[in-house]
Amino acid sequence: MGDIYENSHITIAATASHDSNGGLFSSDRPVTSRLEKHPHLYVRASPEMFPTYADAAVPASMPLLTRAWVYQERKLSQRTVHFGKHQVYWECQTGFASEDSEQDAMWNTYTADLENSIGLDWGDKCVDYKTYWHKTVKEYTSLQMSYESDRLPAIAAVVDRMSRLQRVDDIYIVGLWKDSILSDLLWSTHDNKPRPVRVAPSWSWVSAQNSMISWDGYQFTKETKVVSLEYTVVGPANLGGVTNASIILMVPVLNLTGFDELDSAANDDFWWATRFQDISKAAAITEQFRQSNLGIYHSWFSPDYDLTTANPPFECGCTVKLLVARTSGADIGGIVVQQISKNAPEYRRIGFLRVNLRKTEHKGIGKITKKEPTRTATAEEMEKETARLIQPLPMEEVKII
């Protein structure tokens, strides 16, 4: 279906219409009034801004731009003319224009500008396909979808184009690309939505249903390797559907054992809430942190979904591990996985942990309290320190399903 939009001369977008009865043309003009003292001057309400792709705040007058299905129609079209409530907008592979010229712009197709650029940067010239895909998923997952089962189909035409033009020899697996899988695995979400049924392997962002996904610059260490990646393909390649998928990583691991000492009898929502806050604290009381001269300044655990809806529910006494990754600065963190059941060889991904570190003068103290003096270390110093913290961690093979 994607080639239909790609080959078309122009796409006409009913941007302001909620359904097929709304029409394209609007007689609605912005409120204007004449200035009393200067009768030749008029003022009008400031026009609504045309939203950027990753903009969570799409104006209510542009319902079309909130729909996930429309994302690829827009991305693939050569040129689109948007019929808005107050004016007409033009969007093509080169630039953007509107009747009032308020946001007229030319796109950049270069990686450095990907984050800031407002729109249709196809990025055929963009070298960093990995970043480009992360940006695509972030934009796409910020949109609304009526049926969660459409999650992979509604982006398939974009995938198709990428595998045709950019990632020719690559393989697409449930929303991730094989060539960049170590980086693609490091997604996270803040949405905490329920997960009634399992639709994808827990390591794929597709499993975090209805959630906005992003990548925050985390990378696995260069020692981290994919030991095996197994799956059975279901359906066409551009959908990336799989069953029986598992991935085995050889990765530095931090066992998060500290939080498991809570009273497991009170198994209610509150208990869950405290339990997962404790995941972020657990890192602080591990031996590695005790021995280093780094303190945790701030740490935050983002569950992949509302973990109280986990199916099967969590058992107490299952091992929880942090598969350690880091940013280029003073942050460590990574994927948090939990054993499927006691003594099971498999793990499922449950969330993402971020830990911001500061150097402390007091050796042997894990968590920095407010009274302790902290010294601002230089970026290079911090990078070395965090590397020193990760370096002695045991490398383990972890199988995630």
Added chain:
Amino acid sequence: MIQEWKTNCMQHHKHCMQRKADPLPKRILEITTEYVFLRERPRNLAPYACLSHCWGLNGPAVKLTARTFGRLRDGLKACDLPKTFRDAVEVCRRLGIYYIWIDALCKDF
């Protein structure tokens, strides 16, 4: 205004595809003065437009089904189409484009 943007894009944008005629999709609506006709497997090349629109809760009142296929093939008055489709057909006419692809009328359901 749209015509002006389009001309500018066609003449000056080196990153935009500059084809004057496109291979038509396997089903497409042909626009005449009063009617739209559903054409199957057209052989000719011609510029065509696509419509990007919200379906709304119940979807468009006219959809391509086994029941409506004959009517669409024999031609439907543009004024009998849902308003958004009608307006899109009108925009095409003014831009001098005589083919339009609308998912609801060109895809199997």
